[in-house]
Amino acid sequence: MSSHAFRFVDLFAGVGGFHAALSAYGGECVYAVEIDKAAAAVYKRNWGLDPYGDITEDANDDVMNVPPHDVLVAGFPCQPFSKSGAQKGMDEARGTLYWHILKIIEERKPKIVLLENVRNLAGPRHMHEWQVIIETLREQGYRVSETPAIFSPHLLSPKRGGRPQVRERVFITATHNPSGLGDGLPVPPVALPSDRIDGWEPKEEWHLEDLLDDSHNIPGCELSASERLWITAWNEWVETWYEQTDRRRPPGVPIWADSWTDFDHVVSHFGLVPDYKDLLEWDPSLPQWKAGHLAKNYALYAVNRDWIDDWTAKYGVYTDAFPASRRKLEWQAQDTPRLWDTVMHFRPSGIRAKAPTYLPALVAITQTSIVGPRERRLSPRETARLQGLPDWYDFGDQRPAATYKQMGNGVNVAAVWHILREHVKRDEDVLKRTAAGRRIAEAVLAAPLSPDETLANMKPREDRPASRS
Structure with missing residues (x-):
């Protein structure tokens, strides 16, 4: 029996920013997918799991290669949905990469879904797409806020793993709650760009010297x-x-x-x-x-x-x-x-x-x-620090340009850490109604405020599977 607190899948995985946060929380990655070969190689080098593949082949109407899991995370590309006609829900999402995420959710019903995208997804030009995502998650029985959760790592102090990088991203966080859904109350977002956590004032307290060689x-x-x-x-x-x-x-x-x-x-x-x-x-x-x-x-x-x-x-x-x-x-x-x-x-x-x-x-x-x-x-190493990756993280002998690209496309570890913690705090009562939810809540709420020390003490494990199942 696994000693891990929960199982997670990592979609559009990049080099593993989500993986770093969730494994530091005690999770086990049971499936990952990333279509970029260079990024997949870095992921495998550090996590022992080969994510190389195409989600459109693993998650569609006929094929389901994604194993059961408790948490689904995805930093998915934003693709516009059709605005023609009056179609909604699954049919309208079809043909986009989000539809493949939705197929996995429909089949596996993970307890928590955590999606990340550029801030513009929640902007006026993409309001239609945003509404489709919220509505389709609710159709699948998820408690999710209609108000965007927008957050940046520079809003977190160093004691919470923050980094001096203004990187506002929108997060969609949802808890499976088919019987109660929203439990009759408005669902608040788990973060806002106006947040001042622990009284931290980024403009006054950050300096790049904190991470430079x-x-x-x-x-x-x-x-x-x-x-x-x-x-x-x-x-x-x-x-x-x-x-x-x-x-x-x-x-x-x-x-x-x-x-x-x-x-x-x-x-x-x-x-x-x-x-x-x-x-x-x-x-x-x-x-x-x-x-x-x-x-x-x-x-x-x-x-x-x-x-x-x-x-x-x-x-x-x-x-x-x-x-x-x-x-x-x-x-x-x-x-x-x-x-x-x-x-x-x-x-x-x-x-x-x-x-x-x-x-x-x-x-x-x-x-x-x-x-x-x-x-x-x-430097490439300094960009990795900006994204919250530990100094043991190994990019091999790839060109610096590849590392810069991967870090530019990546997710910040501390932002994920903070968003998941706030989500669990918000939905703790719902999560504790099931055994899987209780395991997630206990692991997340017992963890330190920052992932940094946990990650610094971790190393890639040789006993992780060598390839995707």
């Missing part, structure tokens, strides 16, 4: 000569700005070097430095936001022209050394004294600089954050 030289994370030029040039601009303005922070509007090349022509036309209304009257096709940015940049340049012209000439800002996207600085770093002291992102819209407190969400398809104090990119 000391090294400035990590292979694959170094900056190119061009990148160093761009940062060094804009760093001098910021430092000069502080000197010339009696330490006033740089403006929040994008600082746009290309706008200054039109300054003489524009002032000649108007006879003065124009405001955004003047610009809109001159060119009605100009978007209002762009007119506002241009007007503020003209005003900024008018006062600081002498040293700005020296700066552009010194660094060749209007030469091929500076692509158009590097001639714009988006300063969001408040009173940080130097650009090299910020966290930077090279974006198509410009160089964005933020205070070195916490990072925006890791994203699989954009460039990795540049940590100014380290003069390099965030």
